[in-house]
Amino acid sequence: MRYDLRHIRSFLVLAEELHFSRAANRLNMTQPGMSRLIGELEREVGVPLLRRTTRSVDLTDAGRAFQIHCRSGLDHLERAVTIARRTATGLTGTLRIGYMDFAINGRLPELLRAFSRYRPEIRLELSFVPTLKQQEALLADRIDVGFMIGAFESEAMVSYPFDSDRHVALLPVTHPLSNVRALRLADLAGEPFVLGTGENWGAYRRDLFNLCHRHGFHPNIVQEASSSEGIFGLVAAGVGVSVYASCVRNLQRRGIVIRPLDDVPDPIPTCAVWSTPIQSPSVKVFTEFLERVWGGAG
Known part of the structure; x- marks a missing residue:
């Protein structure tokens, strides 16, 4: 299509004024220039958009339909310009x-x-x-x-x-160490461990294994879970113990005791x-x- 926003805006103003001279004045253009743009637009659309007589200008049915959709399209375009500008400045x-x-x-x-x-x-x-x-x-x-x-x-x-976060031990409430107020990591050396899977917890497992090695043992992993909820559930069920981050205190979970590890200053x-x-x-x-x-x- 070989028409542009000048044609559309000219048509919309003319559809409001229904008078070539007034529409041209609103757009700061000559009446012949307005007539030329509207003629080009009608040729491109392929149907008459206006009924012209020596005394009046009116919209055809096609012109009224075209006006509605042009106004909607122009509103969307102006909205797109506003969004683009706001996006460029980080406002949206x-x-x-x-x-x-x-x-x-x-x-x-x-x-x-x-x-x-x-x-x-x-x-x-x-x-x-x-x-x-x-x-x-x-x-x-x-x-x-x-x-x-x-x-x-x-x-x-x-x-x-x-x-x-600090490292903390997660124990089942029935665990013998649950009554000890603070633990050492080495206290867990002989315990069965519940940990996150290597796929979802690879970075944490790497750091935890290094930490356990420095304290003289490798965790005996008996069960793995893909999520924190899975880890908590397995610990609460008595499957094993775990070492987690202290943010666990922000959650409510029955059946688990949280204990600090006093000999682990390393943060997470x-x-x-x-x-x-x-x-x-x-x-x-x-x-x-x-x-x-x-x-x-x-």
Whole structure:
């Protein structure tokens, strides 16, 4: 089609005025110029849009239908321009966030609530993604920001310390050690362990195995679960013990006793990670909020 917005806007003004001279004046153009544009538009559409006499101008039935849809289309186009401008400045848009269990059980929900109040027009798309898969997703541009265990050692990524947990022991309420107020990691050396699967908990298992080796043992894993709820359920059922992050205290789970591990000072860090340089205005707004507003408050 060989018509453009000039033709559409001219037609819509003329449809309101039903007078070539007044419509031309509104658009700061000559009456012949207006007539030329309307003639070109009618030839392209292929049907008369106006009935003209020496005394009046009126819309044909086709012209009235064309007016309705042109107005709707122009409104959508103007809305698209507004959205594009707001997206370019970070006032609206979509932010794809990946998270793992410790993040969502810790401070992440609070951060997301605060950010949604700060920028309600930025839509948050949240996905559970284990730490190692978050790293892959960031490199492949499938997520914008990841909340993962530890830093992502890559020159293409920024890792911002977001949260930190202590290691705690999870015991069935019937376990003999459940009455001990604080434990050492070595106290669990001979216990059957329940851990997350290697697929979903690979980064945490690696760090936990290193920690156990430093304390002189390798955990005897008798059962695995893909989720935190699965781990809690197996521990509550008496299948074994586990070592988890202290954010577990934010959850309510029957049948489990949580005990600190006094000889394990090593933290479990959660980092927010994003690629650099930042290309998305929404990511820029979010990371600035995280570093300046939330970071200062936290």
